[in-house]
Amino acid sequence: MESRASDLGDRSAPEGEPHETALRRGVFLFDIDGTLMRSGGAGAIAFRHAFREWCGIDPSRVPVSMAGRTDLEILRLTLDAVGAPYPRPADRRRLVRIYLDHLRREILVPERAAPLPGVVALLDGLHARRLPVGLVTGNIQPGATIKLAAAGLADRFDFGAFGNDREDRDELVPVALRRLRRRHGAEPRPRDVWVVGDTLRDVQCARAAGVRILAVGTGFEDQLALESARPDLYLTDLSDTARVLRRLGATMAAEAPGP
Numbered sequence: 001m002e003s004r005a006s007d008l009g010d011r012s013a014p015e016g017e018p019h020e021t022a023l024r025r026g027v028f029l030f031d032i033d034g035t036l037m038r039s040g041g042a043g044a045i046a047f048r049h050a051f052r053e054w055c056g057i058d059p060s061r062v063p064v065s066m067a068g069r070t071d072l073e074i075l076r077l078t079l080d081a082v083g084a085p086y087p088r089p090a091d092r093r094r095l096v097r098i099y100l101d102h103l104r105r106e107i108l109v110p111e112r113a114a115p116l117p118g119v120v121a122l123l124d125g126l127h128a129r130r131l132p133v134g135l136v137t138g139n140i141q142p143g144a145t146i147k148l149a150a151a152g153l154a155d156r157f158d159f160g161a162f163g164n165d166r167e168d169r170d171e172l173v174p175v176a177l178r179r180l181r182r183r184h185g186a187e188p189r190p191r192d193v194w195v196v197g198d199t200l201r202d203v204q205c206a207r208a209a210g211v212r213i214l215a216v217g218t219g220f221e222d223q224l225a226l227e228s229a230r231p232d233l234y235l236t237d238l239s240d241t242a243r244v245l246r247r248l249g250a251t252m253a254a255e256a257p258g259p
């Protein structure tokens with residue numbers, strides 16, 4: 001994903017449009033699970049198998065709620081719950097290898113991975129408008145790639161922040177925007193940045209970064225709880241592409257808003 005960053009300038013800044021102006025038309029940071037796609041619990045199943053294989057303890061004895069958490073956070077909470085010490089880097093790398101092997105298998109179980117309603121059309125719409133589209137996800141980067149590929153969504157994202165960048169999801173939006181800035185040479189205004197996510201933790205991470213949040217009801221949070229968190233925008237799903245693009249203020253280059 002990072003390696004495709006060189007495409008970003010081409011895609012997000014139409015010829016003749018200054019980068020600052022282009023960024024005012026919107027920057028979009030998508031969560032993966034429950035927002036872009038469903039995976040039928042493949043990640044949780046893969047983690048359970050991997051953890052057991054890695055240290056001999058079945059983590060489902062002490063289930064940790066995974067929704068909206070980063071992979072690093074899930075690992076630390078699980079280790080705490082089973083009373084195991086935090087592993088050294090080499091041990092952690094071994095766990096990651098085992099996890100990814102399981103994930104590659106589990107995600108391919110028929111009927112598990114699929115994009116959620118409207119997601120493909122929405123991404124097409126954002127790309128047609130040459131707007132920067134990135135990821136802010138709790139998944140470690142290779143896990144994110146495996147999941148997105150299984151849903152046919154690989155190669156849709158030019159930058160992002162991942163569960164291996166930070167344990168605290170609240171720190172991920174600034175990481176993603178730093179990467180965008182490095183490649184783009186300009187910084188978006190917080191009010192032009194949207195996080196799109198399905199949990200209270202997505203709402204929280206957008207707030208922590210001072211950017212906007214579109215909460216969607218397609219994932220792992222109670223609808224009432226999500227709406228009560230007063231996101232900038234709440235939609236039950238992303239299926240009405242024209243409406244979503246309008247509500248996000250995602251405009252074509254010619255319709256770019258003024259300062």
Ligand SMILES: [Mg+2]
Pocket residue numbers: 031032033034035067068197198199219
């Ligand atoms: Mg999610």
